[in-house]
Amino acid sequence: MDVSNKLSFDRTDAVNAGKSVYSLIIVLLIWEIVTQLGMIHYYFLPPLSDILVRFFEMTVDGTLIYHGYLTVRRALVGLVIACTLGIVIGVLTARNRIASWFFDPIIEVGYPVPVIALVPVFLFWFGTGDLSKIVLVAIGCFWPVAINVRNATRDVDENLIWSARMMGTSDRQLLRRVIVPASAPGIISGIQIALPISLIITFVFEMVAGGGGLGHIEIQGVRTFDSVQVYATLIAIMILGFALDRGLRQVRFRLLNWT
Amino acid sequence: MVEGHVTISNLEKVYESGAERTKAIDDLSLEVPSGEFLSVVGPSGCGKSTLLYLVAGFLEASSGTMAVDDQSINGPGTDRGVVFQDYALFPWRTVMGNVTYGLEQNGVAKEERRSRAQRFIDMMDLDGFEDKYPKELSGGMKQRVALARTLAYDPKILLMDEPFGALDQPLRELLQDHLLDIWRDLEKTVMFITHDVEEAVYLSERVMIMTRHPGTKKASVEIDVDRSQDREDIIMSDEYTDMKNQVWQSLREETQPEKQL
Numbered sequence: 001m002d003v004s005n006k007l008s009f010d011r012t013d014a015v016n017a018g019k020s021v022y023s024l025i026i027v028l029l030i031w032e033i034v035t036q037l038g039m040i041h042y043y044f045l046p047p048l049s050d051i052l053v054r055f056f057e058m059t060v061d062g063t064l065i066y067h068g069y070l071t072v073r074r075a076l077v078g079l080v081i082a083c084t085l086g087i088v089i090g091v092l093t094a095r096n097r098i099a100s101w102f103f104d105p106i107i108e109v110g111y112p113v114p115v116i117a118l119v120p121v122f123l124f125w126f127g128t129g130d131l132s133k134i135v136l137v138a139i140g141c142f143w144p145v146a147i148n149v150r151n152a153t154r155d156v157d158e159n160l161i162w163s164a165r166m167m168g169t170s171d172r173q174l175l176r177r178v179i180v181p182a183s184a185p186g187i188i189s190g191i192q193i194a195l196p197i198s199l200i201i202t203f204v205f206e207m208v209a210g211g212g213g214l215g216h217i218e219i220q221g222v223r224t225f226d227s228v229q230v231y232a233t234l235i236a237i238m239i240l241g242f243a244l245d246r247g248l249r250q251v252r253f254r255l256l257n258w259t
Numbered sequence: 260m261v262e263g264h265v266t267i268s269n270l271e272k273v274y275e276s277g278a279e280r281t282k283a284i285d286d287l288s289l290e291v292p293s294g295e296f297l298s299v300v301g302p303s304g305c306g307k308s309t310l311l312y313l314v315a316g317f318l319e320a321s322s323g324t325m326a327v328d329d330q331s332i333n334g335p336g337t338d339r340g341v342v343f344q345d346y347a348l349f350p351w352r353t354v355m356g357n358v359t360y361g362l363e364q365n366g367v368a369k370e371e372r373r374s375r376a377q378r379f380i381d382m383m384d385l386d387g388f389e390d391k392y393p394k395e396l397s398g399g400m401k402q403r404v405a406l407a408r409t410l411a412y413d414p415k416i417l418l419m420d421e422p423f424g425a426l427d428q429p430l431r432e433l434l435q436d437h438l439l440d441i442w443r444d445l446e447k448t449v450m451f452i453t454h455d456v457e458e459a460v461y462l463s464e465r466v467m468i469m470t471r472h473p474g475t476k477k478a479s480v481e482i483d484v485d486r487s488q489d490r491e492d493i494i495m496s497d498e499y500t501d502m503k504n505q506v507w508q509s510l511r512e513e514t515q516p517e518k519q520l
Contacts, residue, residue, distance in 0.1 A: 159347035162317050166335040167361035167412055181351045258351045258392040 046228045055232040063217065064236045070213040071206065072240060074130060075198040078137025082198070083191055086142050090149025090190075095179065107146055115140035115201060119208055128209040133202055140201045141194035148193065152186020153179055185259055188252045195248055199241050214240075262328050263338070263415030263448035265291040265314065270323035272309055282473040283309045287323075289467065289476060291450060293415070296442055298451045298459035300506065301469030301477075302514045307452045310474070311418050314450065315341045327416065337365065340414030344421040346401040348393040354380065354404050355389040361412030379407040382441070399430040403437075410441065416448045423458070435462055436490065456510060460503045461493065468506060471513045478509050 028048055034040055035047040058064045092099035093107070118136060126132035156179055164178045180187075206215025214237050221229030272284040283306040291297050301307045312318045314325060316335040325332040327339065348357050358376040367375070380386055383403040393401055402422055409417065423431040439462065442449055453459050459466045463482050470477045482502050484493055493499055 157347065159343050159345060160349065162312075162315070162335070162341065163343070163347045163349070164360075165317075166315060166337070166339065166341055167408075168337050168364035173364075178349070181349070184351070258394065 043225065043227050046231065050228050051231040051235065054228045055235050058229075058232055059236075064214070064233070067212055067214050067217050067233075068236055068240055070211075071199070071202050071215065071237070072244070074133045074206075074213065075137055075202040078134045078202070079141050079191075079194060079198040081134070081138040082141035082194060083145050085138070086145025086190065086194075087149050087187060090146040090187075091153050091175070091179070091183075093146070093150045094153035095175070103146075107143065107150070111143040111147055116204055119205055122205075123209060128211050130211070132209065133205045133211075136205060137198045137201045141198050144193040144197065145187075145190040148190025149183065149187050152183035152189075155186075156182045185256055188248075188256065192245070192248055192252070195244055196241060199237070199244070203237060262293055264293040264328050265289070265416060265448065265450070266324075266326045266329075267314070268324050270310075270313065270325060271321045272306065272313060272318065273321040284313070285473040285475045287475045291416075291448055293328075293448050294446055295465065296449045296451065296463045298453055298463035298466045299469060300453060300456060300459045300466060300510055301474055302471045302510070303454060304472050305469045305513070306472065306474030307469055308420050310469075311341070311420050311450060311452050314416075315339055315418050317341075337361065337412055338414055339416045339418055340409035340412065342402075342405050342409050342417065342419045342422045344424050346393070346398075346405045348401055348405055348408070350393050353390050353392055354385060354396075357393070357404055358408045358411050360408065365412060376407070376411050379411045382410075383407045383437070399426050399434065402426065402434065406438070406441075410445065414447070416450065417442075419449065419451045421453050422451075424453070424455075431458070432490070438462065439486070456503060456507050460499070460506055461490070466506050468509045468513070477513065480506050480509070 031045070032048045035042075035045055055064070089099070089103055093103040094100070115136060118139070122132045122136050126135060160178055160182055161174065164174060169177055202213065203215040203218075206213035207219040210216050214233050218230050218233040218237075221227065221233065267287060267289040270284055270287045270289075271282070274281045274283055287310065299307045299310065309318065313320055314332065316332050316339070327336075349360065352360065355373070355376060358380055359372045362372040362375060377386075377389075380389060383406060385400065385403055385407065388396065388400065393404070396404065406422070423434050426434065435458065438449075441447075451459070451462060460480075460482055466480045466482060468477045468480070469475065480502060482499075484496065484499055484502075486493070488496075
């Protein structure tokens with residue numbers, strides 16, 4: 001795989017990208033026609049054009065930008081906490097017998113728990129504010145990060161470790177010089193899996209507990225029978241999720257150009 | 260005189276997993292004088308790689324002693340350099356980054372590192388590939404990088420674990436001749452593990468044949484050929500063929516034990 005290949009974007013790529021959106025365009029057109037003809041009740045599904053106009057208005061007046069900021073901030077702060085803890089505990093669990101004895105069962109049990117079920121508990125404990133949301137995001141994102149980091153770190157090729165040791169790498173240096181770089185692909189995969197989870201948890205929590213954010217204004221749309229607002233907010237969260245995921249892929253591509 | 264004299268006496272290695280005990284090496288004594296090129300051949304599973312990793316200090320002996328220049332082996336050290344069959348290059352480092360790694364660990368200044376590494380990169384015909392990552396290289400090139408990486412920090416002893424096993428015949432021969440040149444120029448002690456009799460006899464001054472599981476020293480054949488000749492002349496000569504047959508016969512007794520009975 002050549003590096004230059006991946007970054008360049010030539011005509012065939014453009015044509016292929018064009019081809020791949022044809023089906024999408026057809027679906028959107030059918031949506032617009034069907035709703036304009038009144039075949040579906042406006043409340044269920046408003047015409048796409050109405051939604052786009054509202055999306056534009058809500059962006060220009062700053063509503064979506066402000067609430068989008070609240071959502072992204074909660075999600076990312078929680079994600080960063082989860083990554084910090086997940087990387088440290090994941091590496092420890094893989095390389096240290098006592099840490100493995102302690103954390104392995106916890107990770108096995110904790111990973112499949114649907115964290116959303118903890119929202120009511122968190123409302124008791126931490127109230128409806130940012131703290132509640134951030135802590136829950138951190139918990140929900142911790143598992144995929146910790147598991148991926150643990151597995152990647154555990155599976156580092158023994159020969160690489162031996163190579164490093166024969167060239168004078170001490171046990172203390174081994175972690176930074178060999179184990180972390182060798183498991184970097186797995187570590188970043190864990191973060192990539194955790195990113196959408198952080199958005200899901202934030203979004204759901206905002207719907208339930210309010211306190212601003214895109215989830216809050218979406219559920220507000222439902223409560224005021226304003227379905228156009230619901231869909232406009234949906235578009236905003238889709239764009240945010242897509243942009244963050246692409247950003248992270250870029251980071252991966254930069255950091256792991258050797259894979 | 261070069262250093263790098265290996266002494267192994269009454270070495271024993273037992274692998275324990277749970278209640279199961281598997282004896283890999285049984286009462287093996289061996290002397291590798293400094294500067295010697297010794298090959299070790301044996302049936303698969305005879306513990307020849309285990310022997311190498313014991314000398315490297317990666318594994319701990321169950322009993323017996325191992326020493327380099329009268330210093331007891333106690334873990335890996337920069338007096339010994341291993342070349343692995345699967346190269347074991349650091350994939351996140353470039354060719355230059357891999358070759359300078361050992362020098363970096365031993366506190367050599369940056370400029371000095373690069374110039375020393377460059378010497379071995381050139382020696383291995385890798386110039387122009389300094390900034391490539393291992394994934395961009397072929398198997399033969401990766402093995403040359405691995406060899407350059409090990410030579411760069413100047414170990415007295417090269418421990419090679421079937422280094423050319425994954426390469427095709429012409430490439431293997433090319434690297435064999437390359438290795439011989441290096442061995443002559445740099446005066447290293449070499450312990451070379453292989454299952455290929457031809458390779459062992461062609462490369463070495465002495466070939467040790469190991470018994471089947473658990474492995475110990477079975478026989479040792481001195482390979483006395485005039486190495487100033489070309490490969491063809493060496494391989495075609497009667498004495499070479501005799502020595503090769505001797506090793507082959509000895510190894511065959513181990514791989515086909517039922518015929519012995």
